[in-house]
Amino acid sequence: MTPVISGAADTAIGRLDGSGCMALHAEATSAALADAGLRADEVDGVLCAYSLAEPHLMLSSVFNEYFGIAPSYSAAVQAGGATACALVMQAAALVRAGICRNVLAVCADNRLTGLGRSGAVAALAEVGHPQFERPYGMSIPAAYALVARRCMYERGVTAEHLAAISVTQRGHARRHPKAQARDPLTMEQALSARMIADPLRLFDCCLVSDGGAALVISAADAAADHTDRAVSILGYGQMNTHEHAFAMPSLTDFGCRQSAAQAFAMAGLTPADIDVAEIYDSFTITLLAELESIGFFPKGEAGPAILDGALELDGVLPCNTHGGLLSYGHSGAAGGMFHIVEAVRQLRGEAEARQVAGAETAFVHGDGGILSAHCSLILGRA
Ligand SMILES: CC(=O)CC(=O)SCCNC(=O)CCNC(=O)[C@H](O)C(C)(C)COP(=O)(O)OP(=O)(O)OC[C@H]1O[C@@H](n2cnc3c(N)ncnc32)[C@H](O)[C@@H]1OP(=O)(O)O
Numbered sequence: 001m002t003p004v005i006s007g008a009a010d011t012a013i014g015r016l017d018g019s020g021c022m023a024l025h026a027e028a029t030s031a032a033l034a035d036a037g038l039r040a041d042e043v044d045g046v047l048c049a050y051s052l053a054e055p056h057l058m059l060s061s062v063f064n065e066y067f068g069i070a071p072s073y074s075a076a077v078q079a080g081g082a083t084a085c086a087l088v089m090q091a092a093a094l095v096r097a098g099i100c101r102n103v104l105a106v107c108a109d110n111r112l113t114g115l116g117r118s119g120a121v122a123a124l125a126e127v128g129h130p131q132f133e134r135p136y137g138m139s140i141p142a143a144y145a146l147v148a149r150r151c152m153y154e155r156g157v158t159a160e161h162l163a164a165i166s167v168t169q170r171g172h173a174r175r176h177p178k179a180q181a182r183d184p185l186t187m188e189q190a191l192s193a194r195m196i197a198d199p200l201r202l203f204d205c206c207l208v209s210d211g212g213a214a215l216v217i218s219a220a221d222a223a224a225d226h227t228d229r230a231v232s233i234l235g236y237g238q239m240n241t242h243e244h245a246f247a248m249p250s251l252t253d254f255g256c257r258q259s260a261a262q263a264f265a266m267a268g269l270t271p272a273d274i275d276v277a278e279i280y281d282s283f284t285i286t287l288l289a290e291l292e293s294i295g296f297f298p299k300g301e302a303g304p305a306i307l308d309g310a311l312e313l314d315g316v317l318p319c320n321t322h323g324g325l326l327s328y329g330h331s332g333a334a335g336g337m338f339h340i341v342e343a344v345r346q347l348r349g350e351a352e353a354r355q356v357a358g359a360e361t362a363f364v365h366g367d368g369g370i371l372s373a374h375c376s377l378i379l380g381r382a
Contacts, residue, residue: 003092004230006223007036007216008344013329014180016210021054024108024212032214037226045103046074049333053114080368084336085375089236091217101222107333108212129244143245145197148285150251161303162284163190166203173323175354180329204284209329213337235378237262245370255374260294263376275359278339280367281324318356336366
């Protein structure tokens with residue numbers, strides 16, 4: 001059974017006063033089911049993730065009860081920023097195995113209003129190793145600063161290369177009416193913004209947001225009964241190289257190389273065949289390093305290419321066309337799901353002012369945090 005994405009939707013994003021984690025899950029789910037043309041009782045699989053603001057021991061069970069459904073397969077998955085892609089990979093496997101016909105994958109969190117930005121940043125700092133990192137104040141931005149410094153030393157990455165990423169993505173976000181950060185951003189502003197973790201400045205860092213997103217992954221014949229806008233899941237792959245920053249095998253070469261290679265082999269495609277890319281951008285350096293590890297650019301060449309407009313809507317690799325985690329928003333596992341929702345919209349030709357002309361193939365990638373767990377998807381126009 002070929003798996004397809006038959007429905008995709010996201011909630012509002014940003015500071016959503018009064019929002020709750022479960023309400024955002026339910027809102028995203030209702031919208032994705034409506035998009036798929038599916039009733040809730042036709043869903044036989046539910047996959048969800050986790051919440052920082054309202055932690056639950058078994059989020060999937062809580063969600064099912066809250067939403068009033070009783071799927072035959074249900075689980076909560078946690079793979080950091082790779083979670084959304086991992087949910088799609090697991091749902092596709094359930095469909096291929098004939099276990100489920102319509103799997104709902106949903107992620108949401110209210111971490112901006114639920115924890116406050118400083119509370120969210122403090123909670124994220126807890127992911128560091130309890131013995132070797134947390135006592136020394138290692139934060140997530142600081143860990144990525146180590147990656148940035150090493151890429152500067154080994155590959156000639158410059159502050160301008162990183163700033164060009166945040167400026168390009170802000171330009172994309174300004175074309176998306178729902179994006180959280182839509183003010184104009186210039187190279188000068190990006191390069192002179194306050195330092196967060198040297199060499200990463202404010203606009204090198206992703207946002208903290210409230211929001212949610214959901215997808216329906218169906219068997220192709222099941223989807224054909226309720227929609228003609230499904231998007232094919234052509235390939236997927238995953239790689240886990242380490243857990244904590246201190247154990248990274250390399251500060252410049254990441255597991256996305258293997259996860260993407262698996263996905264490309266399954267799809268029978270190469271990076272040159274991709275029309276639009278939605279790639280995890282927790283920090284500007286995350287994206288730059290991934291672009292080179294995956295093979296979209298040779299080592300040391302992504303930065304100059306980005307300065308030349310490679311990631312623009314009419315560039316060689318239109319990338320993070322909704323604005324990404326840097327400007328669209330980042331709400332835990334939902335942050336990665338926003339990338340997938342955007343890929344679906346691009347392939348359906350529904351991306352409005354930010355549509356990439358003739359987009360037929362999309363590459364999506366999630367990175368678990370400190371570049372550990374990696375999961376890649378390749379989607380295609382059905
Ligand atoms: C583990 C995984 O699962 C994988 C991952 O995704 S890793 C990524 C996880 N997420 C993070 O690490 C979050 C990264 N971001 C941050 O830590 C914070 O945004 C930051 C430290 C960069 C700034 O936080 P701060 O200093 O407390 O900002 P603060 O002084 O409150 O903000 C002032 C203004 O700056 C702006 N601002 C804040 N953060 C911003 C950002 N990242 N980009 C652009 N503007 C930002 C806002 O306009 C804000 O005004 P409002 O409050 O009106 O919105």
